[in-house]
Amino acid sequence: MGGVLLVMMKEMRATLRDPHVIAYLAFPILLYPALIWGVTQFMTLEAGRIEGESLRVAVEAPEVLRQRFDEPPLTLVAGTLDTLDAGEADAFVQLKDDGVLHATVHHSSLRPRSTRTRKAVRKRLDALRDERLVTIAESVGLDPAAVARTSYKGIAIEAPAQTIPGLVAVLLAAMTLISMTLAVIYPAVHVTVSEREAGTLETTLVAPVSGRTLLLGKWAACALWAVSAAAINALAVLLTLAHIAAVMLKGALDVQFSLLGALASVPAVLGAAGFTAATLLLFMVPARTFKQGEVLGSLALGPLMLAMGVGAWGAIEQVAWVIWVPLAGLIPVLRDALIGEPSLAAIAYQALATAGLGALILSLGAALVRREDFLFGGVLPRWIRWAGAR
Amino acid sequence: MIEVDSLVKAFGGDPPKLAVDSLSFRAEPGQVYGLLGPNGAGKTTTLRMLATLLTPDSGTARVAGHDIRSSPEAVRASIGYLSGNTGLYGRLTAREMILYFARLQGVPEPERRTDRLLYRFGIDDYRNQRCDALSTGMGQKVSIARAIVHDPPVLILDEPTAGLDVLVSQTLLEFVEEAKDHGTCLIYSTHIMSEAERLCDRVGILHEGRLLAEGTPEELKEQSAERYLESAFIHFVRAASR
């Protein structure tokens, strides 16, 4: 145990002194605000541009009606179909009036401004029709309200878990788990392949510590790293959410997470961190060079990301069986915990399942990999040629 | 102190290549045993087996009284291992590096031992510098201190001067002589004949995994009727290839 701690502390210290890894860890804190900022600034600029533009419409109609198309946001321009095709008008309307309004609206669905113009024209035509309808209704002594249209009103019914806090909790859980997985690749490469390349693994292996101690120490360092990455990422997401809620939505978004629920789910997160670290370490076994370690790490990401995807989908679509899938089920479980409805059984199951799988992978690795393979790497059959292999 | 008994090690491939072919020799305390051989002779594989980094296919060896097959950890506790390949943790400081190994080796009072070694090798001024910022010479001294932090009775040195300049090699050679006088049993592999001639009490000439000749440098020169160890070495290797 002391040996494991010793190795772990050394690995943590060495990893913490690598500025690249630190930059990697801090990346979310920069990325999320930058992304939100970029998107809102772009949308503000676009909205400003769209609001300021006039929608040019060419109209062929009796003059009285024609003038009705010269009110904002529409601007009347001279011309016919050619002007539309030349891009000097955004729509061309032909309007005949024989008591009934016969309108032909020409537009181009590929030009965003033309689509906006078509919608504005449609609104104007509906207004013209409603005016006439009211006149007719009044002429026969009918209440204008009787000819008013029935309007549509959508009311979203939300289950407690599916309210906005629920979705935000899914987002938080998924982002945190994904960045946890991403962040553990480089430490995993560091403690294995990089040591192989630098010759320090040979130095360590001649010390009287068992391979198991060494493996556990390295694994513990990776798992601890995964937990810190998850914590930093969760912090970045929460800060960004707080910013969006307070500054952008002016308090319209009120999301309160349960601290107790978050604390209760810590064992499951720890289990997931251990599982992720074990998986990535296992993938490092055949790697001889940093490059190969990186490629193999990315390969390991595939199934892990798939699990996250399944978890997020299951959480959003309320698929019951997903919570029994190790790792994937952590997302709905975390969601429930964060919104204050933690299921202790599910948390315990996830913690045990992920930790158990992690332990299984570790012992599998320890059993399969001989000491000398650990030293040299490359235990896979020779016909698999790894990228960049000499 | 070291008894090697028909060690065999083959590496994968079809057919497997015999890297070490029933190798046997002995080395005593206070003695430097030199393993001489061209590249690919099996020197590194032999020493790695003695350091329990590799498991022999057959045969065995006893190091400081422990069998390398049945009690590898006891073997590792009684050897110091240094090779041209063994590196330093670039992001640890010199002191942290030695201290880490002192703790891994279970040395009592690791801090005191580390500080004494730092003082002894004259690297006290660099104790808090990261290893990747050390000069080659300083780095080599840290490596030596790391290897002997637990005061091992056996030292295994695998081409330790590979890639070092004359001045830095000198530090190492002096250290080897000092350790020999101290009663340590040393195994020293090299392909530099002048080093072997200077340091080794007994020399084994290794070629394609087999021991071609063994004896003191003088005996070898006599056997081959050559004036220099280098010529003797070439004589044996050529005779074996014929």
Added chain:
Amino acid sequence: MRGATALLFRSELKQQLRGSTGMALMLAVPLLLAPAMVVGGAFYKQTIAPPDAAEGHEGTSRSVRAVAMPPSLAAALVDSDGLELAEGTLPTEGPLDPVLATVTLKDGVAEVRYRPDVSSSRDAAKRLRRVIKRYSRRQVRDQLEAAGLPRRTAELLEIETIDRATEAARAGGQAGALVPAVLLLVLLVNCLYASADLVTGEKERGTIETLLSTPLDRRAIVASKFAVVLLFGVGSALIALAALYVSTLVAPVLAAKAGLAGLTAGGLLALVGVSTLLSAQIAAITLLLAAWSPSYRAFSMLSMPVMLVLMIPAGLPALPEVELSLFLAITPIANACVASRDLLAGTAQGGAITLALLSSAAYAAILLGFAWRLLGREDVLLGSMTARRRTNRAREAMIVGLIGLVLVWFFGQLVQSIDLAWGLAGTQILLIAGLAVASLAVLHQPLAETCSLRRPSSTNLLLAVVAGLCLPMLGGVVAQLQAPFVAMPEDFAREFAEQIRGERSLGLTLLLVAVLPAFCEELLFRGAILGLTRGAWRNGVRVLVVALLFGLFHLMAARIIPTAALGLLLGFATVRSRSLWTSITMHGINNGLGVLTLYLMPDWQPGWLLLIGGSAVCVAAVAAMQEAE
């Protein structure tokens, strides 16, 4: 020179072509991506995406949705709605069975209840919208009939909509939403790999030293490496486009489902041009990154975040509202993405496309220039060996700037949204000035010396007052110049003014908006950050970088350039006079004038003559500042 470049280019290309990984990436990524997109897209459309009920596309609906509604409304149902009547209410939790949505009628409003978390429920609500429209029409008709008017009376309007965009062009637009993303991904992967191998790999292997010891011009080395990376980028883009085109030919039905039927040979040919420019930009970026990285490890750790950020613009073409406006046309990467879509749809407008192409070429050239300069530096060329001996603290300065941005973004805006006055004061004193003092303390740098806190000569102080009085004019000129590209949102100025004035006295506003920022922002930007970069770059570069950071700091796209222009003058004033007090004076007066105008003459607009004259005086005053001994 040309001969040497060609020779190098051939040799580099030969080596790249013999590297199995590079070739595998170049061929496999596009060749696998194209069929994957066709099959995946078709699968998505067929099984996952909800049918376009709201758009009113004809054809039978894929599945039937059960809904509960009053009988009067149910009479308006037709078969093609794909809706089925059922009894029951909508549970707030758990699976929905069988009712997916319910409707109640009340006072001319049809309330539709649905569960936003269940896609089939959302779809049912969408379909109900059509039914309600039909019902509404029928109701009006019935009312008129009851009043003795013929049923036809309600039919007052007949609309025929004719789309001038041809079927082929629409399909092109659809394909254009997806293709740029594929291009960008393929380009990024290939350019990143080639750059890593050609520059970082060569540094690690030490072969760059061999290359440099030959009598070759360094420009030839950079040019040949760039050419190879570019070739790999363009090559992979070509393969991707060809693979997509062949996929649409081989599997036309699937391709149509995936929205890729609109790929024509002509449109794709036009894309080759755009991809070349896109490749040039990306190749220059990746080369720059590779030149900067001391090791392959550093490069690969940097490249993942860079790739993530550069992929964001690929989403733009999928948004139908986005068009190639002047602003977008000069936005790197994004312009090429949107231009690709417009070219495929055939809606490209000559002016915007030309601007996009020209600006893309310009960006590529600028980035390449940077890469060339970087590769010319010995410490960069020889990797980490010499780079460690740094005396300046430019990197730390940039990190301080980033930390400031993050702090203001997260905490500054948050406290300001709670209480503006206290928030502004807290941001300035704690986050901005506090950061300056704290970072210098952490880096063990003397505060007064780093920040040039020394007394200016009286001439310089006088010039600073003059420059400060004219500074608002310069901001005005820059804002006017950038207006066609990036317009200041109209209500921003008004809202800002109202927020600032609120119920506060003029004195308090002056303190919060003029005095505090003058001291605190200058201490951080022209003081700590500019001071830390001393010795790292030439003065012009230092001032420019700090000015851009200062512009970003105001967290609004429309204010970046005007604020950066002010920052430029403030920076030059500090550098020339070697005293921070000059820029503090200028900054304070500039902001103070703004506040006074707001309070005293809110509707005042300066004329062009005043704007240009003021700017000239301002520049002249800064230029006239003299170095104190």
